[in-house]
Amino acid sequence: MEPDSRRPRIAVVGGGVSGLTAARELAVSGADVVVIEGADRLGGRIRGASIAGVTIDIGAESFATRGGTVAALIDDLGMTDQIVRPAPLGSWVIDGPRSIPLPAAGTLGIPAAPLSRATVRALGAPGALRAAIEPLLPRSIGRDAASLAELVRARLGSRALHRLVRPVALGVYSSDPDRLGVTTVPGLADAFAKRGTLIAAARDVRGGQAAAGGAVAGLRGGMTQLIAGLEADLARLGVTVRRGAKVRRLQEPSAVHDTAHAWRLLGDDDAVLAEVDGVVLAVPENVARRLVGESGTAGQTTDRIEVVALAIDDPRLDRAPRGTGALVARDAVGAASKRGGEAAPILAKALTHVTAKWPERAREAGPGRHIVRLSYGRAGSAPETVGLDDAEVRSIARYDASRILGIDIRADTVVDLVRCTWRMGHPPGSRDARPVVAPPGVTLAGDWVSGTGLAAIVQGAREAAVAALTAVSH
Ligand SMILES: Cc1cc2nc3c(=O)[nH]c(=O)nc-3n(C[C@H](O)[C@H](O)[C@H](O)COP(=O)(O)OP(=O)(O)OC[C@H]3O[C@@H](n4cnc5c(N)ncnc54)[C@H](O)[C@@H]3O)c2cc1C
Incomplete structure (x- = not known):
C-alpha cells in the first residue's frame, strides 16, 4: 500500500505481541503503519524452541481466558478453532519436603x-x-x-x-x-x-x-501461532514490517526540520529507519527508558529469568505425578535433598510438565518421552543457572525436576536440553516500578506498562493504539 499523506503515519517499535496488536489496531483504524523489530524474528517473549524434535513454547505458553480479550483477538484473526485447553490435571505446590495439590x-x-x-x-x-x-x-x-x-x-x-x-x-x-x-x-x-x-x-x-491452573488456554502448535496469525493479518492490512532493524534513537520533533513528519527513528550508524507522525514504543522496559532519554538505566532496570527444558525418557512420568506442573515455595529445602552428596535446595521456582499439560505435545513426543520446563530467577537476583555451562545446568535441572516430580530421574534418560534467558520488566504497581514520562506523540505499550500476562497486554496494546491516534490528531 502506498503511503498516503492524509493518513497519519505511525511507527510501532517492537514486534512482540504488544507491538503487533497495536499495529493491527492502528491499521484497522486507517493509519499508515510501519513495525520496526530489532531481531530477525517477530514474537519477542513468545518463541518456539525445538527439543528432541518437538517444538515447544520457551516463552509464553498460554493466555488467561479472563475477560475474553485474547480470545477476541484470536477470533478476529479467524483462529478460534485453534484454541486448545490444557489437560485438567491441576497443579501443585512444593513446600519444603511436602508436595501439595494447589487448591x-x-x-x-x-x-x-x-x-x-x-x-x-x-x-x-x-x-x-x-x-x-x-x-x-x-x-x-x-x-x-x-x-x-x-x-x-x-x-x-x-x-x-x-x-x-x-x-x-x-x-x-x-x-x-x-x-x-x-x-x-x-x-x-x-x-x-x-x-x-x-x-x-x-x-x-x-x-x-475455579479449577487450579484451569483458566488458561493455548493454541494448537503453540503460542507462536498467534504471532504468525498477527503477521499474516498485518500483511493483509498493508502494514510494513521491518526486521533486524534496531531503533537506537528517537529524534526529537524540534530537531526534525526537513520533513513533513514529526519523528525520525534512527538505527545503527544513525541510519534513518522511519519518519513518522507518531510512535508506539512496544519494547522492553529498559529499551523504552533509553529511547525516551532516561540516562544510565539500560540493563539495570530489568531482571532476568532463565527457562530450561529437558526431554526425558521415563515412562514413570506418564502418570503426571505433579499434574500440569508445580510451583516451588521459597523455603523448599527438604531434609532428604542432596545434590552431589550435600543437602541442596530446589533452585527452580516452577516446573511445567509440558507433555502432561498439552496432549498435542505428548503425541508429538511419542510414548514414554516427556518434556518438562523449569524456570529460574527471581526479581532482585540473577537466575542461578546463568553463566553455567549446559552440563552444569543439565545436572541442576535434573536434580530439581527429580525433587519436584518425586521421581529420581537418571542422567542417561535426559535426552535433550534447551535453555533461554529472558529479561523481565517491573510490573506496574510493584515496588521496583518507576513511572516513565514519554514525550508527546510517543505512546508506551507492553507488560511493564499494562500488567503481566497476555490478557492485560493485548488490552493495553489496543489502548496504546487509540492513544497514539489521538495524539497525532491533535
Ligand atoms: C518464560 C516466560 C513465560 C511466560 N509465560 C507466559 C504465559 O504463559 N502467559 C502469559 O500471558 N504471559 C507469559 N509471559 C509473559 C509474556 O510473554 C509477555 O508479557 C509478552 O510476550 C510481552 O510482549 P511484549 O510485546 O510486550 O514484549 P516483548 O515480547 O518483549 O517484545 C518486545 C520486542 O521489542 C523488540 N525490541 C527490543 N529492542 C528494540 C529496539 N531497540 N528496536 C526495535 N525492536 C526492539 C524485541 O526484539 C521484541 O521482539 C511469559 C514470559 C516469559 C519470559
Whole structure:
C-alpha cells in the first residue's frame, strides 16, 4: 500500500505481541503503519524452541481466558478453532519436603474455598480456619496495604501467604509478593474495593472458573501461532514490517526540520529507519527508558529469568505425578535433598510438565518421552543457572525436576536440553516500578506498562493504539 499523506503515519517499535496488536489496531483504524523489530524474528517473549524434535513454547505458553480479550483477538484473526485447553490435571505446590495439590484458587493462589479438603491440606486446619474468617473481617483491614504480601497476610493470614500466594506470585511475576503492589494483579484492587473481601474479589478476577491452573488456554502448535496469525493479518492490512532493524534513537520533533513528519527513528550508524507522525514504543522496559532519554538505566532496570527444558525418557512420568506442573515455595529445602552428596535446595521456582499439560505435545513426543520446563530467577537476583555451562545446568535441572516430580530421574534418560534467558520488566504497581514520562506523540505499550500476562497486554496494546491516534490528531 502506498503511503498516503492524509493518513497519519505511525511507527510501532517492537514486534512482540504488544507491538503487533497495536499495529493491527492502528491499521484497522486507517493509519499508515510501519513495525520496526530489532531481531530477525517477530514474537519477542513468545518463541518456539525445538527439543528432541518437538517444538515447544520457551516463552509464553498460554493466555488467561479472563475477560475474553485474547480470545477476541484470536477470533478476529479467524483462529478460534485453534484454541486448545490444557489437560485438567491441576497443579501443585512444593513446600519444603511436602508436595501439595494447589487448591482451586480465585487468583494468584488465593483460595476460592478456604475450608475445602485441598485448602485444609495445603494450609493445615489452623491456616484454613484463619483464611475462612476473611469474609467476616471489617473491610478496612488491609485497605491501606503497601504490598500484596501485606494485604494477603492481613486478610488471609501468614500461611496462605507463604504456602500459596508467594509461590504462585514467584511463578507468575518472578517476584516476591513483598515487592508487588495490590494493583500489580490486574483487576484485584478494584474488585477488593467493590467486594470488601479478598476471597470474593479473587474469584471475580478469575471469572468464576475455579479449577487450579484451569483458566488458561493455548493454541494448537503453540503460542507462536498467534504471532504468525498477527503477521499474516498485518500483511493483509498493508502494514510494513521491518526486521533486524534496531531503533537506537528517537529524534526529537524540534530537531526534525526537513520533513513533513514529526519523528525520525534512527538505527545503527544513525541510519534513518522511519519518519513518522507518531510512535508506539512496544519494547522492553529498559529499551523504552533509553529511547525516551532516561540516562544510565539500560540493563539495570530489568531482571532476568532463565527457562530450561529437558526431554526425558521415563515412562514413570506418564502418570503426571505433579499434574500440569508445580510451583516451588521459597523455603523448599527438604531434609532428604542432596545434590552431589550435600543437602541442596530446589533452585527452580516452577516446573511445567509440558507433555502432561498439552496432549498435542505428548503425541508429538511419542510414548514414554516427556518434556518438562523449569524456570529460574527471581526479581532482585540473577537466575542461578546463568553463566553455567549446559552440563552444569543439565545436572541442576535434573536434580530439581527429580525433587519436584518425586521421581529420581537418571542422567542417561535426559535426552535433550534447551535453555533461554529472558529479561523481565517491573510490573506496574510493584515496588521496583518507576513511572516513565514519554514525550508527546510517543505512546508506551507492553507488560511493564499494562500488567503481566497476555490478557492485560493485548488490552493495553489496543489502548496504546487509540492513544497514539489521538495524539497525532491533535
Ligand atoms: C518464560 C516466560 C513465560 C511466560 N509465560 C507466559 C504465559 O504463559 N502467559 C502469559 O500471558 N504471559 C507469559 N509471559 C509473559 C509474556 O510473554 C509477555 O508479557 C509478552 O510476550 C510481552 O510482549 P511484549 O510485546 O510486550 O514484549 P516483548 O515480547 O518483549 O517484545 C518486545 C520486542 O521489542 C523488540 N525490541 C527490543 N529492542 C528494540 C529496539 N531497540 N528496536 C526495535 N525492536 C526492539 C524485541 O526484539 C521484541 O521482539 C511469559 C514470559 C516469559 C519470559
